[in-house]
Amino acid sequence: MLPVSGLTLRVREATGADELVVLEPGGSAVATIVTLASRLTTDSQGRMPPWEELPAADVGAIALTIRQAWLGEWISTDARCPSPGCLERMDIAFAIPAYIAHHRPRPHAGVAPGHDANWFELDRTSGSSPASVSFRLPTIGDLRDAMASADPEGFLRGRCVRPIAIPAATARRVSRAMTALAPSLTGEVTVQCPACGSSHELRFDPVTYSLTELRDAAAGLYEEVHLLASAFHWPEDAILALPRSRRARYADRIRQERAAA
Numbered sequence: 001m002l003p004v005s006g007l008t009l010r011v012r013e014a015t016g017a018d019e020l021v022v023l024e025p026g027g028s029a030v031a032t033i034v035t036l037a038s039r040l041t042t043d044s045q046g047r048m049p050p051w052e053e054l055p056a057a058d059v060g061a062i063a064l065t066i067r068q069a070w071l072g073e074w075i076s077t078d079a080r081c082p083s084p085g086c087l088e089r090m091d092i093a094f095a096i097p098a099y100i101a102h103h104r105p106r107p108h109a110g111v112a113p114g115h116d117a118n119w120f121e122l123d124r125t126s127g128s129s130p131a132s133v134s135f136r137l138p139t140i141g142d143l144r145d146a147m148a149s150a151d152p153e154g155f156l157r158g159r160c161v162r163p164i165a166i167p168a169a170t171a172r173r174v175s176r177a178m179t180a181l182a183p184s185l186t187g188e189v190t191v192q193c194p195a196c197g198s199s200h201e202l203r204f205d206p207v208t209y210s211l212t213e214l215r216d217a218a219a220g221l222y223e224e225v226h227l228l229a230s231a232f233h234w235p236e237d238a239i240l241a242l243p244r245s246r247r248a249r250y251a252d253r254i255r256q257e258r259a260a261a
């Protein structure tokens, strides 16, 4: 389930045409994940979610949900211990559902639902605050527009905070409230080095990490299209429309036949 919107995503099996989205991305990592999600996923009732309106903080969970559907729920990777003179290999392993649960939104004191749908209001406890400060959580559509602007942070503030001009201390309160209500899934993972015993906080970015893994998993696409096209003389679009597991089975048959010949 996506932690901020509460949406449950169903992911269908990818075809070669879907794999091309990660192999030949046309935009940013976030745009690629959203394009992939809009092709592969529906909500639990089989409907297309309103992608532009979903909270931007859910993009990491969307990436991990697709990664889990393709490659399973276990993330297993490694890193070098950064302690001077150690540089030992450290294994990092965790389950996607536990990672998402650990980053779930928390209620935040001093915030109440605002008058308008999806808007929140800050408590007027501090004397320095303007009469009323409200905000909403940035959506995927806001994020896309912000990334196209010269000043993404200022752009998001302009869209999601009312009034725009507020004291710095109030802006920090808004920012803390937004982080609590919609935590980013990009965060630190604590790893202990098996050799020197020291603990390290390593940064994990679910969007770029998932995209790299999906790209590696799809890397055999061109060779399989070539095999099927040379053996069966099917056009490229027919091969790209096959579910990846069936395409892989055909490719295995062709390799076995060629090995036996």
Ligand SMILES: [Zn+2]
Binding pocket: 081, 082, 083, 086, 087, 088, 193, 194, 195, 196, 197, 198
């Ligand atoms: Zn070490």
